[in-house]
Amino acid sequence: MFVSFDQLPAHARIWIYQANRSLTSEELASVEPALRQFAEEWTSHGRALAASAAFLHHQFLVIGLDEALADASGCSIDSSVRFVRALEQALNITLLEKSQLAFLVDGEVQLVDRRELKTAVAEGRLRPETPYFDNTIAQHQQLGRAWPAPAASTWLARYFAGA
Known part of the structure; x- marks a missing residue:
């Protein structure tokens, strides 16, 4: 289930993915529905996750999860990485490279x-x-x-x- 990013609790777990370049305002606006849809549909063992996803500073994809409601499983983390890879292709950026x-x-x-x-x-x-x-x-x-x-x-x- 989607939770507004600013409404995630302080203890929420986050994952940060850094883009290799700053995204334009147009790119951010175009990807916003996909971020919301991902968070809305993200599940762990069939249970909905209280999650959010947002780009911060035009360059960092941050995925947040309130684990008090349900933890991420290996399969749900795999699905989040697939989502990140899809964003890389859609925006022609890299998010998973760490150098x-x-x-x-x-x-x-x-x-x-x-x-x-x-x-x-x-x-x-x-x-x-x-x-x-x-x-x-x-x-x-x-x-x-x-x-x-x-x-x-x-x-x-x-x-x-x-x-």
Whole structure:
């Protein structure tokens, strides 16, 4: 069953998928019905799931699930990945590729290849306070509190040691 994204409880489980580019307002509007339909129809062992899906910052697909009502099963997670793959094809984007890290620089999402991270820090393009989108967070409440978070307060802290 569909739940408005902003109505998901703080403890709701989330999955974040980062697009390789920013989506246009037109693309976001065109995909909105599919996001709602996915959440409306998503089930686990035949039981409806209280779920939502939304694009945040024009670049991050976030799927949320209130597990207090029903947990996601392996099959339901597989169906969510199939949905993500369908979105990739429909929008001509990648969402499942993980080699790019996202930072908020001058109000814009900027992607940095993992292999270029040390260089970006050494050159001062990324600083300890640069907001980083840690897409491994797993609860809805973390979106407002720690997403994005200063890079040095995340798992990236080791890159700023001594900086």
